[in-house]
Amino acid sequence: MLTAARLGAAALSAALLTGIAAGPALADVSPPTVPDGLYGKSDPTYDGVWRQSLALTALAAAKVTPADSAVGWLTGQQCEDGGWPSYRNAGTACDPKFEDSNATAVAVQALVALGGHQEAVDKGVAWLRTNQNADGSWAYNPGNPGDADSTGLAVNALFAAKTDPAGVAKAGRSAFDGLALFQLGCAAPADQRGAFAYQPDPAGGALTPNALASGQAALAAGGGHLPVAGSVHADAAPKALACASDAAAAAAPVTHADSGEAVGAYLTAQLAAGGDHLTLTTPGAAPTPDYTATAWAALALTQSGHPRQAAGAVDWLTKEGATWTKGGTDAGATATLLLVAQAAHRDTAALTGQLTALGPTPKAAEAAASATEAPKEKKDGGIGQYWLIGVGLLVGIGGGLVLSLQRKRNPHL
Structure with a gap:
């Protein structure tokens, strides 16, 4: 299962969990060794750019200047058209069908955080513009139906690059319109309102809440990107979606103005009901804690100004961190946990040291x-x-x- 190899591959994992969409196209590569400059020692085929981008973003936020080889590896993965694949062997030509919006979005955020890479950032944003679907959404690989995770990550990248998502549109449908396609509104049961589905059910278009989709899309709905500064504080809990009684209002999509608070209220309730973490439910398997979804939920709540509602999740992730990060050897998980700790203003020294040790000397x-x-x-x-x-x-x-x-x-x- 690819989610084990790539905890942050949002669209892929959600597709496998829901069974309603085909997995993304991936290059047929089997690297014999991990390339120099790359963080982590595991096979990078499915998560090389993802984990490198998260690592560089977290280290930049920690004021650690990474080695040139680490930054050069990431910029070297970018294709001429501006997109990034999940991974490609050095010297291998880019194939557009293997480029993906998730890798491109996190790479753009990493290069913005590092600074000094404006040309690569501009090309990445241009690729996102080009590969936006006509309904305003993004798919994992271009040419496929959009999904909440990929659309949310693309919106994160636009915010990071100081590009207004409202002005990034296809056929009159903006990035915010695309994100709204996947959010459950007033027509849903009260306890599901504000959640995000991965994709609409292909049979009837119904939306089913998805933990990872809700966590990742929530950061975009709240106007955020990586790294999350965590400098805004609100005294009140997130506002649940206010619903009118008439059918027309119930069928209307959630507005961007209400989107962040609505999903924040949903995530707060889910965290409280789940013992401060979200749960991964796979057909035929027992429910298990979803570390990645919980981390993104904590980041989103902090971004929206609700750190008190995120605190329990941060505590749980801190306690379970060694299990999730495999003792600090999983670069993607370690980087994500460090980003959460930074946003929550927790002690980050140990995590910074663990992540630094997984790559070239800064x-x-x-x-x-x-x-x-x-x-x-x-x-x-x-x-x-x-x-x-x-x-x-x-x-x-x-x-x-x-x-x-x-x-x-x-x-x-």
Whole structure:
């Protein structure tokens, strides 16, 4: 199951869980080794760009300057048309059908966070514009029906690049219109209102709440992107969707103005009912905690100004972090957990150290190592220099005395 290899592959995991959409197209690559500069040691085929982008975003927020090789690997994955695939081997030509909106969206956010990569960011945004569906949404791979996760991530990237999603449109349908396609409104049962479905049911168009779709789309609905600053605080809990009694109002889509609060209220209720975490429900399998969905829910609530409602989820993720991150060896999970801790203003030192250890030595660490060695070299060099000068003086003095004695013995010298 690809969700095990790629915890953040939103569209793919949701497609597998719901069984209503085909999985994304993926290049037939089996890299023998993990490339230099890439964070994590696992096979990057399905999550290379995803985990690298999250790692660089989290480290940039931690004021860690990553190695050139780490940044160069990510920029080197970008295709000429501006999009990113999940992963491609070095030297392999880009195939447009393997480029995906999820990888492109998180790569754009990472490069914005790092700074100094405006051309690559602009090309990435242009790719998102080009590959927006006519209904305003985005699919994982271009040419497929849109989904909430991919649309939410694209909107995150637009916000990060300071591009108004309301102005990014196809056939008169904006990115916000596309996001609204997947949100349950007043026609849904009260306890489902505000949630996001992955995609409408192909048979009848019904929307079924999905934990990961709700968590990831909520950050976009709240006007956010990675990294989440967590600087806005509201005293009240998120406002549940206010619904009128007439049928026309009930059938209307959730407006962008109400979207963030509505999904925030839904997520708050789900976290409270689930013991501070969201649950992964797979047909035929027992429900299990959904770490990724819980993390995105915490980020979204914090972004919307509701850190108190996110606090329980942050505590739960902190407690369960070693299990989720596999002891700090899973780069994508470790980076996501670090982003959550940063947004919640928790202690991040240990997570930063774990993530840093999963990739090439950062520039700051290299500079610090050089700085600690420099005084020793200078000191040794200074001692050597003075020693040579001293020996030279002794030799000179001794030679002068010998020459003086010889001249006394032989006046003709």
